[in-house]
Structures are given as structure tokens and as C-alpha cells.
Amino acid sequence: IKTFVDNEPILEICFFGDKAYETTWRDALKPNPPHDWYKPSKSFFDKGKYPSTTVNPWSGEQASFEPAAPFDQEFYLIMNLAVGGNGGYFPDGIGNKPWKNFGSPGQASRDFWKAKDSNWGHTWKEDLSRAFAIDYVKAYDLC
Incomplete structure (x- = not known):
């Protein structure tokens, strides 16, 4: 999963088993930009910067692998x-x-x-x- 700003990738997330790792691209214009993999410091929900009125459905008792949730289980990819x-x-x-x-x-x-x-x-x-x-x-x- 990649996050883009002005058509440049700034964040990439990979999954290995039930664990999620992310990297921040230092120079997206290079063919193989240098980057380090690390465990996410914040949940994907927090990184999404949702409005404060939106409830995080992956917090609390149901948060098994948070901060990897919801990508710690099967999911459908919707493109629209x-x-x-x-x-x-x-x-x-x-x-x-x-x-x-x-x-x-x-x-x-x-x-x-x-x-x-x-x-x-x-x-x-x-x-x-x-x-x-x-x-x-x-x-x-x-x-």
C-alpha cells in the first residue's frame, strides 16, 4: 500500500504474515530509493487523519494486531x-x-x-x- 502526495510516493506499507511494516521514501525519484523498514508507530486509522467525530472501529477490545488493523486479516480492495x-x-x-x-x-x-x-x-x-x-x-x- 502506498500513500502519494503530488504523485510522489511518501509511504509504503508491506505485510509479512500478520505483521505490518512501513517505510518513508526519502527520494521517490530514484529508481531504488534508500529506505528503512520499521513497525508502524501509529495505527493506520490515526495516520488517516479522520475527523475527530469519526470513531476508530479497530480500537478497544477488538484491536488484535493494532496498529496493523484492519490489514491484519483478509480484506477486499475497492477501487473507485x-x-x-x-x-x-x-x-x-x-x-x-x-x-x-x-x-x-x-x-x-x-x-x-x-x-x-x-x-x-x-x-x-x-x-x-x-x-x-x-x-x-x-x-x-x-x-
Whole structure:
């Protein structure tokens, strides 16, 4: 698993059995950048910098291999293209965003869909060359 900032990998996480190790890339532009492997100092949940209102589902009694959770057991890899969001990533009042970040549950989705014809619908073309495409997925080890 790699974390990227401005298309440059800054963190890579590998799993060996039920243990997780991570490395911070010192120079991502080199073909074999120097790096050291170490056990994570913080959980993946903490590294995700979720809003303070989000509860860590892998803390407490169910935390068996934390900080490796949730990657200490089988999981599904989901790849998607997301639109919008109301977690503050797209501030209110900037551009012509047709929803507010902190409305009632589901209100942002309803507002987004209502604005389809008047706001954003024309930008979603049928041309498949603009589609979200995945070139390949590598699996280095199967459990």
C-alpha cells in the first residue's frame, strides 16, 4: 500500500504474515530509493487523519494486531472514483458546488442530484476515453 502526495510516493506499507511494516521514501525519484523498514508507530486509522467525530472501529477490545488493523486479516480492495463529499474536502462557497457540507444526513446527495441538469450533468460525457480505467493490480503475496 502506498500513500502519494503530488504523485510522489511518501509511504509504503508491506505485510509479512500478520505483521505490518512501513517505510518513508526519502527520494521517490530514484529508481531504488534508500529506505528503512520499521513497525508502524501509529495505527493506520490515526495516520488517516479522520475527523475527530469519526470513531476508530479497530480500537478497544477488538484491536488484535493494532496498529496493523484492519490489514491484519483478509480484506477486499475497492477501487473507485468518488465525486464530491461533505467532509470538508470541498469547502462551501467555492466554485459552484451544489451542496453544503453539514446538512442533514443524505441532503448533500439529494442536492447534488437535483443540480444535475442545471449544473454538472453536461460535464459527464459518454466518451469512454474519459472513463476511470485501471491498468493493472499487482498482488505480491496471497495468504
